[in-house]
Amino acid sequence: MVGIESYGAALPSLRLPASAYVDAWGACAARGLKQKAFCAYDEDAVTLGVNAARLALDRLPSDVEIGAVFFGVTTPPYEEKPSAATLPTALFDNAVMRVTEITGSPQAGVQALVSAIEFCLAGKGRHALAVAADAPMGPADASYEHALGAAAAAFVVGPNGAVAQFEESFSVTRETFGSRFRRHGEDSLSDLELRTRDNLASTQALGAVLSASKLGKVKHLALGADAGLMRSAAKSLGQPDANMDALWSVIGDAGSASAPFALVAALDAGRAGEKILCAGIGSGATAGLFTAGKELAKRRRKGVKVAELVASGKIVDYVTYLKHRRMLSSRFGGSG
């Protein structure tokens, strides 16, 4: 049965505690945030994606022929010139594969995973690599910038789903106005902070779709949601007893990588037979339902776990953060 055969995650090397915003601005606007992971000067979504993918490939018991790479990312360094092409260059000696970059929404990471699954469902014996990586940027004087972090997750998808079998995908779309957008040519996110609670509305819309299906009881919800959404998401999705990750509070808002990174955490903790729902939320939602496989415990023995990644990293001060993120650079003007 098609599903996840291996997985990996990566975090950047630096950490900023929420107290740094209190010292610099008088308060941290990201309520519930303890610290966030962020990219050093020489890191970006591409380098994080390569690191996560290398771990996922390294965990495979034997080499497989990857026929496609799907890269979910809202912060690639180029608008044209696929950064997804850098991943195979760094990972494979084989260039005979489909490479697709999915961007423009916090759903992009889960969309990449679902696309990889659908690629494998479309042909017998196919393998694909799904990579989600992000490092969203915001203006230094914007309150929503306080939450913005970075992370990456990668999944090798194939015909036997030894780690987690794919059950079903769900999607809802919802146009939003004023929350989390970035015009063409801009590097920083904008948010008019209208308090329209768009993510809650998207979650509720997804919950309505889920309630119409017969997905049963889910053990783990992998959302990467912020503290506000976390309070109501399980109930909105009709899974009030599900385990929720609390990763947002320690890595920040990793954009389209948030939910896939949370899926990796769920796989780190899950047991065979447990159901995991992974949902990327923003201007609608894309979700994938999985059942943890019998090989899960064996395949996760090798390599770093999410808890170890979160506990690692060098803590720096706010000015160092601004410098590494190029927010004080006149040459790069805050661009990633």
Place this chain on the structure above:
Amino acid sequence: MTSYVSLPMFGANVDERLRLIAGKCNGCGQLAYPQRPVCTKCGGDQFEDTPLSGEGSIYTYSMVAGNGAPSEFDDEQTMTGDVLCGVVELKEGPRVMVRLADTDPEQLEIGMKVSAVVRRLYDQEGIVRYGTKFVPQKS
């Protein structure tokens, strides 16, 4: 000062740099990384691509302080301070000049175990130059 590498030259061996592929001399078996047209040991000119593990140890290191780094690193040095460089002896034998990352000068030691990671080397002519740096191995 600059150490300008043209984009065609950069692109010509990008696989070799991102995936650490050495050339193994068909004549004597010596590994060359970065790859060379002629073997320094036997003069042979036929090589076989051989992937390296990306693991090694610091043979020597140096810190480029102040504004001493080439111009493509100007912004990085202004933003993050001293640039750390070194020679890493790879597990398979070749010694290679590298950038070191995720460490402070006072933490570096000769013989320290390091691993290869893909990082942004610099940003020039609107193109991000990705390459390999070495970071201390997690204990």
